[in-house]
Amino acid sequence: MRDSFDILLLPGDGIGPEVVGAARRVMDAAADHFGVELSYEERKVGAAAIQDEGEPVSEETLERARSSDSVLLGAVGHPDFDRGTVRPEAGLLRLRKHLGAFANLRPVAAIPSLLSASTLKEEVLRGVDILIVRELTGGAYFGDKEEGEELASDLSVYTREEVERVARVAFEAAEGRNGRVTSVDKANVMATSRLWRSVVSDVAGEYPNVALDHVLVDAAAMFLIRDPGRFDVIVTENLFGDILSDEAAMLPGSMGLLPSASLGEPGTPGIYEPVHGSAPDIAGTGKANPYATVLSAAMMFRHSLGRPDVAGAIEQGVSVALEAHYLTPDLGGKKTTEEVTEAVRKWVAAGEGVI
């Protein structure tokens, strides 16, 4: 097992610096406990980078990302830049493309001690454990664009190879879980979806132990609320995955609980980022929920750094803090970002249940 790692921190905008700061404190405690050495470099991305460096992500930052072991990113986006020609969000998209991070893993599980934090009924939520595998570097996000006063277009393109590689990630994940993949598309209308469906069906042939079904995205949105327990692994294209994962955030009860890992080919650094955005409405108030970013750091130890022991300790620290009702306002609690972070940090540092 390796025990020293080089991490690039990209806090970004809004609550990004608050939640990345929280994750860093927990990572440091875990690193100390396990005798791991973490060296960090921090750089700008998003609106912060437009302000300081004139572009939403600089070439230098992209190169540093590529040479790092892993990237931890907060969030990008700022209302002041919503009408500008260069958007902060473009920095995140360039980074994902630059690292070839085509598979975005977004685990969503109901948390037993938090069933009442969701707007959904407890009996619908009990036992829910879903992995959304979102294709991240193709589709309408990256096709040619035209933007005028009278006409605009976003071209959505998928190649067989792009669908195959993300489908394999989904099937492999399902083999280690409950053996079911649901592929979500809009094959009744879109050509890209018909290719998607046919390629995912072909790939399924390589995984005889995994059951595959296909669900149209509009129906999938409904089933996620009506009967989320029917899903194990969901694999879907970039835009559908973006929308369905925000919807799925209401299964555990808040955007502030969903972590993610954005992964490319083996050996390339992953990007670890919460699913939520920069939340400008609560930035600077101490209300930001740090769990999603802390759990993203845990995913980094598991998926990119080969340290499931460290990941497990962080995840356990989060579970214990949640059970002890260290909850920010989005979860109906009164704790601050700082109080929640300190609870997890203390538990991880001690390696046992004292918070």
Ligand code: NAD
């Ligand atoms: P958002 O996810 O930032 O916020 C949606 C709602 O959820 C807000 O009410 C917010 O307060 C709440 N919320 C989100 N994260 C939270 C947290 N950790 N703790 C407590 N509450 C939280 O989405 P939005 O408001 O639609 O977008 C704001 C900006 O963020 C936009 O510029 C958007 O482009 C950007 N964005 C960035 C990312 C990213 O960087 N990965 C993801 C989504 C949105």
Ligand code: IPM
């Ligand atoms: C996400 C975000 C991004 C996306 C934006 C900020 C570009 O919403 O990571 O889910 O749409 O991928």
Ligand code: MN
């Ligand atoms: Mn999103």
